[in-house]
Amino acid sequence: MSAPSRGRLRARVGRKAALVVPGAYDGVSARLVEDAGFEAVYMTGYGTSAARLGLPDLGFAGLAEMVENVRQMAAAVRIPLIADADTGYGGTLAVQRTVRAYEAAGAAALHLEDQVWPKRCGHLAGKEVILREEMVAKIAAAAEARSDPDFLLIARTDAIAVTGFDDAIARAQAYAKAGADVLFVEAPTTIEEIEAIPRRLDAPCLFNYAPSGRSPLLPFARLRAAGYAIILLPVQTLFAAARAMSEYLGALHSTGEPAALDARLMSFADFNTLIGIPEMLDREQRFRHDAPYGPADP
DSSP: OHHHHHHHHHHHHHTTTTTEEEEEEEEHHHHHHHHTTOOOEEEOOOHIIIISSSTTTTSSOOHHHHHHHHHHHHHHHHOOOEEEEOOOSSHHHHHHHHHHHHHHHHHHHHEEEOOOOOOTTTTSSSOOOOOOOHHHHHHHHHHHHOOTTSSSSEEEETTHHHHHHHHHHHHHHHHHTTTTTEEEOOOOOOOOHHHHHHHSSSSSSEEOOOOSSSSSOOHHHHHHHHHHHHEEEEEEEHHHHHHHHOOOHHHHHHHHOOOGGGSOOOOOOHHHHHHHHHHHHHHHHHHOTTOOOOOOOO
């Protein structure tokens, strides 16, 4: 991820104009987000754990697995990648290591949350949060660790479900003072809370548009009018892919005739284009030793 790309994301987020960022979980899904015309893509921790490990978002995916997915997804696209970094995988020193690793892997932004480890999906019951002061220290450590000033730090609080809405707002305000660029108040439960968050916080705010979660899902225009800077659609691509594959495999098992299901598939040619085969073969051809336009002999 180039510094100019990070700068463009920072500028876009600073407009507070509800940048829509679909989630992805691997290189192909990230490239589909880019090809659809979106300006940024999100690496979901829920989807990373599910797609790579076949496990729920309960702390099973560690730093090494998450960073490797950042590296692969960032390399697959030209648009900025916003990545889930869970709790930072430890205390302040671990958070600094996480920030450096994500930045080196090509992320343009990451978010850190104030849950107790092992964390859980923000829309599940039974969450716990660390002390506000402990998270403030983590955010300050993260801000110190980044080498690119345009690398965005997103601070997430899960306090609404634990200590209430007012404490979540107070925590977000403290995280902004500690160095967070964007504030992510997870899982508001009413329309009133959703619309109050950007009003009560000075920094750009993120809304997590989680299907079947704890938050009412307002139209994008209303979220934009409320002043949100980012709208994440964290798992929709994962759920869409899982449903399509489940339905295809169910139909295949029941009919035993794959040819009848070809209309459900992306064509071989289109998929090859998606992953860049024509361009790569053309590049390979240019560098053949016997090609008239290839590299000259030394």
